[in-house]
Amino acid sequence: MDKMNSTTTEIKENEFLKNLPQKQYDDIIQSGIQKILKPKSILFRQGEAANRCYLIKKGHLKLTKLSEQGKEVIIRYLSDGELTAAVAVLNNKEYPLTAESIETTEVIGWDKSTLIRMMKNMPDIAINALSVVLERLDNVQNRYMELCTQRVEQRVARTLLRLIKTSGLKTSGGICIDIPLSRQNIADYTGATVFTVSRILSSWEKLGWIKSEREKITIVDAHALVIFADKIE
């Protein structure tokens, strides 16, 4: 059992704190505030004044936005090494979305003045941050395009494949997605409804492509899913 990684175009090659001398690295870690979140707790909430940005040391966060109709949309799942809420801090605004921990999650937070000071003293940090954010932008733009051009089935397939990359765990029965993931979550993430997602997953289970339990999905035949996701019709 080991973490999946690499092999595809979406490798996590941008780390916020990469390429830094040990001394600077230590300094940065020191000047931040450590937090340990219990599962399912809120790190910050959409609409609150944004005073800190966070780096995930360990665990996973779910980023969601609430639409005016009160529907929750999942913008992204974040895992270790990723940065969030830089927007808000830099531009002195409200948090544009809500961040909730999935499991026990450790983060480091910096406030605006500290962040700015660090970036002015160590330009590499600003460059790294830029690189991380650009990667994220690219990701959302790709999903925006998919939402415009593909139908639900394909989007769900791609979503599962993406989740494998960040949270896949090899097991004897296939690759298991190592975070609790309900049908509703997938629906909120892909712009669909629970019902449709449930029907789709059921059909894939019948085909033997996946196995699923409550809030847990194991991909048995990833290849079949890849073919399906890339299928043009």
Added chain:
Amino acid sequence: MDKMNSTTTEIKENEFLKNLPQKQYDDIIQSGIQKILKPKSILFRQGEAANRCYLIKKGHLKLTKLSEQGKEVIIRYLSDGELTAAVAVLNNKEYPLTAESIETTEVIGWDKSTLIRMMKNMPDIAINALSVVLERLDNVQNRYMELCTQRVEQRVARTLLRLIKTSGLKTSGGICIDIPLSRQNIADYTGATVFTVSRILSSWEKLGWIKSEREKITIVDAHALVIFADKIE
């Protein structure tokens, strides 16, 4: 007749080159390559090796992505003061999308080494760039949410209102969107089809909310459109 601006939450408050001493400003401009694009010409194409990033001095760019099915999706319209393709340059990749000029457009381009050097010497540049990109990320995430939760009519309404902010021109008959904008463009931008967009605009024209000619739209009753865009049902 004057350019619209401000009044709303989406003020363009992040400029790549703001807060810089004149000397540095001049230095930066000097080290870039000026280009003047004729209308409808390609600045860079999706998939090409990315060697430069660009700042728009004057004019408008249309950013599009081609889906695997060959459908064009409009990711964004950019206007003066905005930055593009930083992704590609920083991460040494291909351009993730195509940039095409709408009218005659002036840009300045920097290559990777120049950009990095500038950011290391003048951290404010990296911070500004970060701020610009974060603003863009926020924008796409909002539109992603809209695509997930709203129906075509509302998305089109919001799109027109957004375009007013960056490219609106007050005229006697209302606010005109000052770039050639076809039904197809709006469809590609909102994740809809030409037909649906055409029907929607026709109905609004009957209601007296807008007036339209070929590739040109004038908003007569912006207020009605705002009410409609915010309507929860």
Added chain:
DNA sequence: ATACATCTTTGCGCCAGCGCAAAGATAGCT
């Protein structure tokens, strides 16, 4: 002027996916 290309409109049929309802499955709590 004429021809060609592109953009726009409208009718009509169709279906992917939603919405609701209701029942079954699974987990946590006392």
Added chain:
DNA sequence: AGCTATCTTTGCGCTGGCGCAAAGATGTAT
């Protein structure tokens, strides 16, 4: 063990918006 809360599945009807076809409108080149 039993109760409650949450998650999942499935049937069924409905519709927003797509897809196609075909005609009209507007702009551009020869």
